[in-house]
Amino acid sequence: MSNRTYQSGAAKRKKAAKAKEDISKYLPLTSFLLVQKSKPVVSEDVFLCPTSNFVSIDSALLPNETLEIQQELEPEQEPEPEQEPEPEQESEPAQVPEPVQEPEPAQEPESNKIKTYPNATTKTTQETDPALWHQLSQEAQSFWISNGPSMCQNNDGSFKNSERLSCGQKSRQRESGQLDSVLLKQLHNEQLYWQNVLKRIVAVVKFLSSRGLPFRGNNETIGSEQNGNYLGTLELLSQFDPFLHEHMKKHGNSGKGNTSYLSANICEEFICLMGNKVLSEIISELKKAKYYSISVDSTPDLSHVDQLTFTVRYVKDLAPVERFLQFVPIHGHGAEHLETVVLNFLQENEISISDCRGQSYDNASNMAGQYSGLQTRIKDKSESALFIPCAGHSLNLVGNSAAGCCLEAIIFFDFVQCLYNFFSASTHRWQVLLSFVGKGKKIVKQLSGTRWSARADAVTFLHDSYDEIKKALEFLIKDISQSKETQNDAQNLITKMNTFEMFF
Numbered sequence: 282m283s284n285r286t287y288q289s290g291a292a293k294r295k296k297a298a299k300a301k302e303d304i305s306k307y308l309p310l311t312s313f314l315l316v317q318k319s320k321p322v323v324s325e326d327v328f329l330c331p332t333s334n335f336v337s338i339d340s341a342l343l344p345n346e347t348l349e350i351q352q353e354l355e356p357e358q359e360p361e362p363e364q365e366p367e368p369e370q371e372s373e374p375a376q377v378p379e380p381v382q383e384p385e386p387a388q389e390p391e392s393n394k395i396k397t398y399p400n401a402t403t404k405t406t407q408e409t410d411p412a413l414w415h416q417l418s419q420e421a422q423s424f425w426i427s428n429g430p431s432m433c434q435n436n437d438g439s440f441k442n443s444e445r446l447s448c449g450q451k452s453r454q455r456e457s458g459q460l461d462s463v464l465l466k467q468l469h470n471e472q473l474y475w476q477n478v479l480k481r482i483v484a485v486v487k488f489l490s491s492r493g494l495p496f497r498g499n500n501e502t503i504g505s506e507q508n509g510n511y512l513g514t515l516e517l518l519s520q521f522d523p524f525l526h527e528h529m530k531k532h533g534n535s536g537k538g539n540t541s542y543l544s545a546n547i548c549e550e551f552i553c554l555m556g557n558k559v560l561s562e563i564i565s566e567l568k569k570a571k572y573y574s575i576s577v578d579s580t581p582d583l584s585h586v587d588q589l590t591f592t593v594r595y596v597k598d599l600a601p602v603e604r605f606l607q608f609v610p611i612h613g614h615g616a617e618h619l620e621t622v623v624l625n626f627l628q629e630n631e632i633s634i635s636d637c638r639g640q641s642y643d644n645a646s647n648m649a650g651q652y653s654g655l656q657t658r659i660k661d662k663s664e665s666a667l668f669i670p671c672a673g674h675s676l677n678l679v680g681n682s683a684a685g686c687c688l689e690a691i692i693f694f695d696f697v698q699c700l701y702n703f704f705s706a707s708t709h710r711w712q713v714l715l716s717f718v719g720k721g722k723k724i725v726k727q728l729s730g731t732r733w734s735a736r737a738d739a740v741t742f743l744h745d746s747y748d749e750i751k752k753a754l755e756f757l758i759k760d761i762s763q764s765k766e767t768q769n770d771a772q773n774l775i776t777k778m779n780t781f782e783m784f785f
Contacts, residue, residue, distance in 0.1 A: 307426050475542070481525055482542050485514045486551045496552075497545055503533040511548055563593075563604045564630050570595040573632075574639030574666075577623060577655075579611060587611050589622060594639070616647045620658040634659075637666040643674045680733035689782060694728060696777050697739050700750070701725045703770055710757060710767075717753040718746050725750075751778055 288296070417425070489496055489510055498509030503516065519526040532541035567573055573595040581587050588608040595602055611622055627634055640659050642648035648655050649670060656668035684690045704714045704725055718724060723742040729735035743750070754771045757763055777783050 477524060478528055478542055481515070481518065481522070482547065483551060485511065485518070486548060486555065489514065490552060490555060496548055501545060503529060503543070511545075512543065515543065560606060560630075563606060564632065566597055566602075567593060567595050567604075567632065570597060572596075572636050572638045574641065575623070575637060575659075576641040576671075577619070578643060579614060579619075582608075587614075589619070591623075591626060614647055616650060616653055616655045616658060619647065619655050623655070623659070624662070634662045634666075637663045639669060640666050641669045641671055643671050644678060677733045680736070684736075693783070694736065696774075696783065697725075697736075697743060698728050700743070700774060701727050701739070703774060704753075707767075713756060714750070714753045717749045717756070719749075722746065747778070751775060754778075 486496075494510050496509055496511040498505075498512070499507040501512065502508055503512055515525065515529065519529050528541075529543070532539065533543065535541050573593050576592040576594070577589050579587055579589050587610070589611045591606045591609055593604055593606060595604075607626070609622055609626055611618065624634065637659070640656055642656060646654065649668070650657060659666050660668065684694060704710050705727075714724065723738075723745060725742055726735060726739035728739055754775045757771045758768050758775070760768075
């Protein structure tokens with residue numbers, strides 16, 4: 282007798298032939314991907330679940346739900362004898378259910394009806410799928426192999442949203458882990474790191490913006506005393522924040538092309554994003570209030586670019602609210618051009634001009650003109666937009682015009698300006714004036730060409746400290762350390778102060 286433990290060649294060939302024969306009995310895999318249009322004709326001796334008990338692919342993947350599929354006998358003219366239950370179902374005796382009656386509209390000829398297998402009573406779950414294929418009987422397997430593609434209701438469905446598959450995938454990930462789990466963890470840590478950096482950057486930008494402080498300095502070098510408020514504030518915070526300290530130590534002064542979120546470009550980008558957010562919030566409040574009034578005026582900035590300041594007023598919580606919206610660049614001061622700028626701004630922000638109920642400008646002809654001014658052009662678009670001149674500008678014009686029409690008033694204000702120029706031209710003279718006036722009292726003021734209130738302050742000081750100013754001038758005249766020109770100017774000022782017109 283041979284002692285070999287492996288199969289002989291004949292046994293291997295016999296086994297391969299049998300496996301090939303078994304495989305040839307099954308339909309090709311591609312038949313499961315196509316839905317057969319014609320209804321298959323299945324003999325009475327084939328196991329079949331009733332079509333009404335089928336569930337879709339998506340619903341079949343729901344866990345913890347069971348479905349008892351009972352096979353029933355089709356009523357025959359001569360009932361067949363009951364068959365003994367199969368060996369795997371001995372624990373649960375077979376029952377003969379009542380015949381299933383088809384609905385009236387769906388009746389078919391007796392020859393085309395598909396019979397159920399009498400002895401194939403099986404209890405399965407809704408999780409019946411290829412993973413449970415080994416639990417089906419041979420008859421059930423033969424049925425699904427031959428008729429599966431045509432009987433599945435959702436064979437073209439997507440499995441990506443399947444909860445059963447998702448739970449299985451997660452359980453396998455917990456047991457064996459993902460191939461890229463280390464990379465995903467590294468990516469998560471990197472994202473968390475830069476989020477913490479941006480939180481600190483945004484806080485500094487909000488702080489400086491809310492207080493109107495400048496951001497940039499003469500350079501962008503960390504550690505320099507001239508790097509501006511933005512980098513200077515970050516350096517201050519890094520002294521108490523270990524995370525920010527390590528970031529600035531590692532990424533500070535890294536130059537262009539290296540990510541650090543400390544450059545001026547990032548700072549300006551955050552300012553623009555925050556400005557757009559604030560503008561959208563104000564416009565949202567304005568639209569909620571519906572009715573509003575506008576006030577615009579032009580002013581040049583330090584770069585000599587003429588800009589139109591756009592301000593709106595509306596009611597919020599039963600109280601008037603005034604909000605500045607934006608600086609709008611302009612290229613002229615004509616009424617037609619200003620009208621185009623205002624209407625375009627309102628249209629870009631989806632603000633209806635028909636809801637405008639008021640407009641306020643200065644008294645310049647291009648703004649307040651009765652026939653072709655901006656207020657007239659806006660009123661043509663919205664008849665309810667009443668024009669109200671700026672009260673402060675109107676009062677200032679009245680004061681300047683009243684003072685300019687009288688020669689004595691012109692001479693008086695010229696003397697007040699000369700008095701300020703004399704004392705402010707030298708620090709020594711200014712200290713002499715303070716020594717006679719005393720601390721805590723008003724000092725001489727400069728006249729303003731646009732604000733009448735500045736002239737009122739200057740006249741008030743002269744009235745309250747008239748004798749002290751004279752004593753300071755007399756002291757400078759007698760001071761031999763002063764130049765002759767200074768002594769002469771002081772003498773002329775005292776002479777004017779002693780006149781009757783100036784005194785009263």
